[in-house]
Amino acid sequence: MWLYNVRDFVTPYNLTVAELVDDISALRNSVDGTSNDDAGIQTAQGAIELVPVNSNGLVYTRTPKQVLDVVTFGAANGAGGFFPNGVNGYFAASS
Structure with a gap:
């Protein structure tokens, strides 16, 4: 929740916290195999992504x-x- 609250803060890397978290998520997704389980701070629809879960509500492993x-x-x-x-x-x- 804290990351969501500071999502618009600009980091020393000239990226917002949300952009930085999204980039880290994209890196993990690109190297962990064929799955696309990782998520940033918000969903594409703008909802808060506190814990990424599958369609059954189970946390990805x-x-x-x-x-x-x-x-x-x-x-x-x-x-x-x-x-x-x-x-x-x-x-x-x-x-």
Whole structure:
């Protein structure tokens, strides 16, 4: 709700908070596979998007592989994004 309340505030990046959140959402959608589950602050109809849910009202989920793709920005070798040197462990090995 706080992000919605400050959605028109212009950030130091010369984007509004709403635009910045929408850009982050678009990035996550572009790297987490074929789903388009992520959402910004508002729906296309202007409604507040507090929690993105599916048509049954259930919160979207991501598989461990999708989460890994988000944090590595979709790097095929698992090295990128927040983990430029790669990741290790169970989820990295299983993907």
